[in-house]
Amino acid sequence: SGCGTFTFLSSAVAAVSGLLMGYELGLISGALLQMSSILALSCKEQEIVVSSLLFGALFASLTGGFLIDRFGRRLAIIIASSLLVLGSLILLPYESYGILIVGRIAIGISISLSSIATCVYIAEIAPQHRRGLLVSLNELMIVMGILFAYISNYAFASISHGWKYMFGLVIPLGALQAIAMYFLPPSPRFLVMKNDDEAARKVLERLRETSDATKELTVIKSSLKDEHQYSFLDLFRSKNNMRTRMLVGLTLVFFVQTTGQPNILFYASTVLKSVGFQSNEAASLASTGVGVVKVVSTVPATFFVDQVGSKTFLCIGSSVMAVSLVTMGLVNHNIHVNFTNVCRSQSPEDFFLQRLENLTGVTNGSLKDIFDSMALPERLSFDTQRSPDIARTGELNRTAVSGGKNTTGSHTESEEVPVVLKWLSLASLLVYVAAFSIGLGPMSWLVLSEIFPGGIRGRAMALTSSMNWGINLLISLTFLTVTELIGLSWVCFIYTIMSLASLAFVIVFIPETKGCSLEQISMELAKQKYAKTPLCWASQRRETLVPVEVAKREKNQLY
Secondary structure (H helix, E strand, O other), X not given: OOOOHHHHHHHHHHHHHXXXXXXXXXXXXXXXXXXXXXXXXXXHHHHHHHHHHHHHHHXXXXXXXXXXXXXXXXXXXXXXXXXXXXXXXXXXXOOOHHHHHHHHHHHHHHHHHHHHHHHHHHHHHOOHHHHHHHHHHHHHHHHHHHHHHHHHHHHOOOOOOHHHHHHHOHHHHHHHHHHHHHOOOOXXXXXXHOOOHHHHHHHHHHHHOOOOOHHHHHHHHHHHHHHOOOOHHHHHOOHHHHHHHHHHHXXXXXXXXXXXXXXXXXXXXXXXXXXXXXXXXXXXXXXXHHHHHHHHHHHHHHHHHHHHOHHHHXXXXXXXXXXXXXXXXHHHOOOOOXXXXXXXXXXXHHHHHHHHHHHHOOOHHHHHHXXXXXXXXXXXXXXXOOOHHHHHHHHHHHHHHOOOOOOOOOOOOOOOOOHHHHHHHHHHHHHHHHHHHHOHHHHHHHXXXXXXXXXXXXXXXXXXXXXXXXXXXXXXXXXXXXXXXXXXHHHHHHHHHHHHHHHHHHHHHOOOOOOOOHHHHXXXXXXXXXXXXXXXXXXXXXXXXXXXXXXXXXHHHHO
């Protein structure tokens, strides 16, 4: 069975979901710089704007698996694309904090549902010797989407209300994908689960460009005969080592999040401003470099995963991440910037006047004239009546105005960052991003799409996805706050520890699955010895064990 043109085309159209997902994830990095000024957002409100997408994603991951297994992978992708278009349309006409939250939640539901359905759909239509390439194509599209988002951030950084153009660019592509998916075939394994063997045979013949797909169909039917009887609770039972498989999947996505990459993605421009790229344009341009590195690094991982293996890429990625994070932490340890001051681009006076304008309708210029006419002691008193967060930022700004000398008597570091440290920090950040893009980024979702039985794959992927989005939500809600408390350098050191832990986990527990069909992988993982010994030990003998087992099962079916 070969990887025909139609199989590649179907996978590419489905993988457009990855492009849309990456764009939405990367977009907020630059849009946040504009929205925080226009809507006068505090640091906590910025965290909520970023995390609102994750709220929607978490909700979809908890419920989307049942939709995928009941109504099909293709239909789930169509629904997700349509919802993304709707969520983007909600954002365009209004400049409201509440509407922004609602629209981002809708987009979060969309990208979560599509991320699960797309991986499952591509894995189930791909031939075994090209499954790694085609599933990783989705990750390649994600990083391309992130790159396009960063380019969009830079292009619209200096344009008034540019964030609306950023959000609107995905609408035509989302609509086109929903239409295109309607004309593509359902997953043949899903058709077998629904007892439509004839339709499944025709789809396989079309995908494989052959006139007889009976042999592959027989293997699929044999594997799914008992698998589609799984209930959701079976994921937590010892039957066929489902509990072990689920723990492996959950732990893997735990490390995807706790090694820090998603926060670097969401807050890239904010982090880069903190290390010396002061203007919005400079920070957005530097973050565009992050997007380029993600794309360039993902390409070899995508095209060589079927030869090298996902486990090898995971080990290389985790090792390099740990080294680059240590470097980044040491560099940033010598950079002293108040993160609250960075994440709010306005001065405290402008921040407060913008809030008054939103409430009263009086123009900012009129309010500023009144505010400027106040005596300095009154203004200082006025600052202390606001939140401590804003008052502290006001003190920093007044210090900056007075030439770096703190008028209250305490010492404040200059915000000027040495050029060497600034570029060394950026270089270590780029290496870190590259390491994630060849390891945990694409390979985690490839492994997850392989280790669960077909009959419950959608629900199992949804459960691991809920873990993924839940941890992402928790970390993103607290990233700016934690970074302000302990400093960016210590955040990097924590991520270093997690990267080393992920390396140890991959070495001991992740099996190598290259060259095996989904049915072969499921058969091996269901064996009792997998619950008693580390997966990697048994995986070394897969090449000799699997063909024998498949031959035995096919022989038994004949008799």
